[in-house]
Amino acid sequence: MCSDSPELILVAGAGGFIGGHLVRRLEAAGHEVRAVDIKPFAEWFHLSPTAENLEVDLSQRAAADAASADVSTVYNLASDMGGMGFIEANKALCMLSVLINTHLLLAARDQGVRRYFFASSACVYPDRLQAETGVQGLREGDAYPAMPEDGYGWEKLFGERMCRHFSEDFGLSTRVARYHNIYGPFGTWQGGREKAPAAICRKVAEAIIGGSGEIEIWGDGSQTRSFTYVDDCIDGTLRLMASDVSDPLNIGSDEMVTIDQLASTVEDIAGVALRRKYVIGAPTGVRGRNSDNTLIKARLGWSPTTPLRAGLEKTFDWVFDQVKRQSDVLGRGRGHERRTDVRNRAAIPN
């Protein structure tokens, strides 16, 4: 970390997926944390009993000021976002997150915050480099000339530039990570904002519990991606914050798979083989995306290490429990248990 311990650290978006994991990790390391989110406490994925928890709208300047008072470090993970289904249908809402970063940056500048982190995204990279499956990894310099994902990607790229200029013009020390598809337990798994790994885990769990024997795959299943386990994301974020790297860095796995391979891995973990119904018109984003980790290895001597299968095992276990609990409450389950033994694969043809 960038200052003496104990220090008060603001985690904005602490009720969300990555924010919740970060609060846990910071507190485990002995830091005092102010955890802030707009969501009601009941909906936070992780509500720490020891952090100072606040439920406020950080797009308001007064709330950003109050949240930033007396903190040495700000992690801005607050954003109105979701998976492709959400960001393709809510471009204006995604862009409005610019108010959160703007007001947090102003508050940080005016209150003498020592270091500021902004969670950017692989969505800043131009579509033209991601038009085919199996493309080369995206390097940090590829973001310009700019043509990011409409809405969400522009907001992230603008947020990055604001960090750069607050650093150059106002002397605020900023760090920027471009996260690539972060997944893991304690994240959004239903409701329309979930991303591919959680969505596939949920669909497989629902097919087992409900007995349908079928899952939907958005697109033709051949689009390629890499997925980054949340523990790696937090490791990379903390290393970046402790470093002298002020330019944006990819934090992303470079283990590239197709969406079909992602689904097959989850099925294998669950011990089932399900029919696949491909929904061709569904939102899928770019055809191919992967992270190039040359720069992060050179600058931090580190890159993500969790194999996809290992991360998915933990994620599927957690999502399965959520689906099971919900189905028990609704009385929908047919009593199907998860078949963990692959020798007992369900004989359902693909």
Ligand SMILES: NC(=O)c1ccc[n+]([C@@H]2O[C@H](COP(=O)([O-])OP(=O)(O)OC[C@H]3O[C@@H](n4cnc5c(N)ncnc54)[C@H](O)[C@@H]3O)[C@@H](O)[C@H]2O)c1
């Ligand atoms: N998860 C990923 O794969 C991924 C990839 C790239 C970038 N990111 C970025 O990382 C950050 C965290 O992502 P996440 O997956 O944890 O998302 P998340 O949706 O789980 O968490 C974001 C949190 O921000 C909160 N928030 C939204 N508007 C707010 C406001 N006005 N005031 C206070 N809180 C507000 C939400 O309630 C939510 O809890 C986001 O900035 C996101 O854009 C995530």
